Amino acid sequence: MSIQExxxxxxxxxxxxxxxxxxxxLETVADLSLAYTPGVAEACKVIAKDxxxxxxxxxxxxxxAIVTDGSAVLGLGNIGVEAGLPxxxxxxxxxxxxxxVDAWPILIDSxxxxxxxxxxxxxxxxxxxxxxxxxAAPRCFEVEERLMRExxxxxxxxxxxxxxxxxxxxxxxxxxxxxxxxxxxxxVISGAGAAGLANAHLLLDADAMHIRVLDTKGVxxxxxxxxxxxxxxxxxxxVFEKDGSDWGxxxxxxxxxxxxxLGVSQPGLLQAKDIATMxxxxxxxxxxxxxxxxxxxxxxxxxxxxxxxxxxxxxxxxNNALVYPGIFLGALEGRRKSFSPExxxxxxxxxxxxxxxxxxxxxxxxxxxxxLSRIVADAVKAV
Amino acid sequence: MSIQExxxxxxxxxxxxxxxxxxxxLETVADLSLAYTPGVAEACKVIAKDxxxxxxxxxxxxxxAIVTDGSAVLGLGNIGVEAGLPxxxxxxxxxxxxxxVDAWPILIDSxxxxxxxxxxxxxxxxxxxxxxxxxAAPRCFEVEERLMRExxxxxxxxxxxxxxxxxxxxxxxxxxxxxxxxxxxxxVISGAGAAGLANAHLLLDADAMHIRVLDTKGVxxxxxxxxxxxxxxxxxxxVFEKDGSDWGxxxxxxxxxxxxxLGVSQPGLLQAKDIATMxxxxxxxxxxxxxxxxxxxxxxxxxxxxxxxxxxxxxxxxNNALVYPGIFLGALEGRRKSFSPExxxxxxxxxxxxxxxxxxxxxxxxxxxxxLSRIVADAVKAV
Numbered sequence: 134m135s136i137q138e139x140x141x142x143x144x145x146x147x148x149x150x151x152x153x154x155x156x157x158x159l160e161t162v163a164d165l166s167l168a169y170t171p172g173v174a175e176a177c178k179v180i181a182k183d184x185x186x187x188x189x190x191x192x193x194x195x196x197x198a199i200v201t202d203g204s205a206v207l208g209l210g211n212i213g214v215e216a217g218l219p220x221x222x223x224x225x226x227x228x229x230x231x232x233x234v235d236a237w238p239i240l241i242d243s244x245x246x247x248x249x250x251x252x253x254x255x256x257x258x259x260x261x262x263x264x265x266x267x268x269a270a271p272r273c274f275e276v277e278e279r280l281m282r283e284x285x286x287x288x289x290x291x292x293x294x295x296x297x298x299x300x301x302x303x304x305x306x307x308x309x310x311x312x313x314x315x316x317x318x319x320x321v322i323s324g325a326g327a328a329g330l331a332n333a334h335l336l337l338d339a340d341a342m343h344i345r346v347l348d349t350k351g352v353x354x355x356x357x358x359x360x361x362x363x364x365x366x367x368x369x370x371x372v373f374e375k376d377g378s379d380w381g382x383x384x385x386x387x388x389x390x391x392x393x394x395l396g397v398s399q400p401g402l403l404q405a406k407d408i409a410t411m412x413x414x415x416x417x418x419x420x421x422x423x424x425x426x427x428x429x430x431x432x433x434x435x436x437x438x439x440x441x442x443x444x445x446x447x448x449x450x451x452n453n454a455l456v457y458p459g460i461f462l463g464a465l466e467g468r469r470k471s472f473s474p475e476x477x478x479x480x481x482x483x484x485x486x487x488x489x490x491x492x493x494x495x496x497x498x499x500x501x502x503x504x505l506s507r508i509v510a511d512a513v514k515a516v
Numbered sequence: 517m518s519i520q521e522x523x524x525x526x527x528x529x530x531x532x533x534x535x536x537x538x539x540x541x542l543e544t545v546a547d548l549s550l551a552y553t554p555g556v557a558e559a560c561k562v563i564a565k566d567x568x569x570x571x572x573x574x575x576x577x578x579x580x581a582i583v584t585d586g587s588a589v590l591g592l593g594n595i596g597v598e599a600g601l602p603x604x605x606x607x608x609x610x611x612x613x614x615x616x617v618d619a620w621p622i623l624i625d626s627x628x629x630x631x632x633x634x635x636x637x638x639x640x641x642x643x644x645x646x647x648x649x650x651x652a653a654p655r656c657f658e659v660e661e662r663l664m665r666e667x668x669x670x671x672x673x674x675x676x677x678x679x680x681x682x683x684x685x686x687x688x689x690x691x692x693x694x695x696x697x698x699x700x701x702x703x704v705i706s707g708a709g710a711a712g713l714a715n716a717h718l719l720l721d722a723d724a725m726h727i728r729v730l731d732t733k734g735v736x737x738x739x740x741x742x743x744x745x746x747x748x749x750x751x752x753x754x755v756f757e758k759d760g761s762d763w764g765x766x767x768x769x770x771x772x773x774x775x776x777x778l779g780v781s782q783p784g785l786l787q788a789k790d791i792a793t794m795x796x797x798x799x800x801x802x803x804x805x806x807x808x809x810x811x812x813x814x815x816x817x818x819x820x821x822x823x824x825x826x827x828x829x830x831x832x833x834x835n836n837a838l839v840y841p842g843i844f845l846g847a848l849e850g851r852r853k854s855f856s857p858e859x860x861x862x863x864x865x866x867x868x869x870x871x872x873x874x875x876x877x878x879x880x881x882x883x884x885x886x887x888l889s890r891i892v893a894d895a896v897k898a899v
Contacts (some may be wrong), residue, residue: 216560423553
């Protein structure tokens with residue numbers, strides 16, 4: 134049986150993966166009078182008098198809404214919100230396993246940014262944080278920005294920022310392996326969607342100076358007449374302010390002499406001969422999933438020193454599950470109202486530091502690394 | 517330590533009562549590839565192709581949203597939506613314990629009917645049914661009606677219908693104890709809010725012929741100039757169509773010679789001498805909580821044959837938890853799109869039949885009665 138068949142059978146056998154559980158006993162009438170009426174009225178009254186007590190008397194301080202509109206699920210695209218539910222359940226069980234965070238999927242039956250924002254705002258009181266998931270660009274930027282502005286709990290689009298944090302963690306260790314520094318390297322990002330733009334922002338925040346971001350029309354440049362949006366403009370502006378030199382206009386052009394290729398775009402974009410034009414000790418993150426921009430063996434054949442993918446069957450898996458449980462745990466425990474760039478960089482450094490001696494085959498810890506989420510959470514809280 | 521203090525300490529110790537759990541193992545990389553990528557993509561694709569598969573491949577078919585706006589929490593009133601969360605968590609752990617249904621609180625930060633309706637509509641795809649809770653009348657009627665019309669999953673306001681089902685169950689057995697039949701008895705309902713009106717409708721559906729419903733202004737009569745609303749009008753119309761005779765206009769008047777008093781109104785409304793004016797073998801359901809319309813010992817002193825309250829420290833507790841887990845379980849298992857009056861009556865009869873020989877001190881089963889939710893669910897599915 135293939136993994137796909139086995140997974141489908143498992144989903145059918147358990148009718149999904151997520152369920153609820155009680156933290157208190159319910160075996161006797163006395164138990165019921167504590168968990169429910171008449172005893173429960175006391176917790177209600179205390180919160181009514183002092184709403185801040187909701188954080189220690191209820192589930193709110195442990196709870197995250199995993200919100201999606203189903204528009205960019207895995208590499209499958211806009212498959213509809215119900216078809217995204219197995220992914221959201223998976224995200225939730227990972228939260229519980231790795232960070233003891235209680236997350237619940239919220240599928241929204243609209244792909245209109247205003248509807249998503251209004252709906253999430255109105256259900257926010259149950260939750261301590263909002264995890265946006267698999268929402269297509271550029272809608273995801275607007276939804277996240279507006280919710281961050283309008284809610285006083287942290288909001289984070291996993292596909293943008295958790296990916297960016299793991300990439301930064303992996304890149305920091307890959308640079309150690311290659312003996313290069315983030316301020317000096319030339320970084321080419323292929324893909325100007327949710328992940329590509331968030332990666333560019335976080336790398337710039339983490340002192341990268343030389344970046345080019347490309348979409349299907351080539352390098353994104355401030356004021357480019359075609360295929361831009363305000364979010365691409367903002368990244369292009371930051372990137373060209375740091376390094377305004379001419380790298381060329383297309384992928385092959387900018388790749389020549391580059392130190393880092395970061396692909397969050399499409400399968401089979403590159404060949405070994407493209408990698409061969411990069412600087413010595415090139416670093417290749419080919420994160421298109423399940424089929425990378427270039428397969429690891431080809432990238433290595435082209436001379437890459439370190440190769441990472443999104444897949445679990447090759448070394449160096451860039452997996453959001455390395456960071457999102459810990460980041461949200463830290464934000465919940467620290468009662469954060471938002472995630473700052475500094476918190477994301479701290480989380481990335483904490484993940485990177487889990488590997489004391491990085492090698493070309495080990496730049497990132499396993500999601501099963503003991504204490505991972507605790508370490509990430511503490512790093513977020515320390516900022 | 518009082519129950520209230522003990523309950524508060526328990527809520528603080530556990531930070532609420534509800535958490536999530538995984539139905540699948542997550543111990544190895546292989547487990548992760550089944551619960552999450554790459555395996556999970558298969559369930560997504562299958563649902564994208566055939567959306568009906570969401571019911572057997574995900575949590576949806578087991579999931580209920582417990583939705584409140586915090587406007588009528590317990591007997592505490594409009595205490596705000598966050599202060600209602602301990603009650604919603606209690607409802608959810610009862611669901612899990614008694615029916616293995618996975619329910620999640622959804623607190624809505626608005627008391628505008630349209631906002632509540634739109635918000636619930638937009639998050640409905642995660643859930644197999646919508647349980648409305650503690651929403652004040654008359655808003656609860658509009659919210660429920662509109663959601664029933666606009667969603668293709670069952671919607672039920674617990675405070676109205678679960679109460680009505682338990683009352684009907686208890687009344688059927690109380691009538692057996694008194695040797696009277698539902699078609700013959702005169703029933704006085706004090707309270708024309710959520711529970712009072714729903715009780716009137718369900719009793720009429722169950723063949724009661726002689727009912728009067730009162731609010732603070734007296735008997736509700738079609739076209740009464742003051743304090744009416746469309747929901748009271750509808751009940752008044754049904755009631756007077758069945759029995760148009762003159763019972764009097766106030767509580768003391770209509771109570772004279774009545775067989776059943778059903779109070780869902782306010783503490784201390786009646787005295788023993790009022791009960792003494794009722795027909796012999798009177799039945800008194802004094803459900804104002806925690807302080808009943810009349811205390812059981814007073815009602816008995818006035819000559820009542822059977823007395824029920826909402827409290828666990830007297831015999832015959834009318835407790836919604838007797839029916840809501842089973843009713844929703846049946847609706848979920850039977851993929852019902854709504855709850856019909858017939859389903860509610862079937863549920864009430866199933867609960868009543870749990871007691872083979874009702875006595876004045878035992879007209880309703882305990883919530884811990886083995887198989888209760890299963891029996892209620894099967895009754896709902898058999899309709």
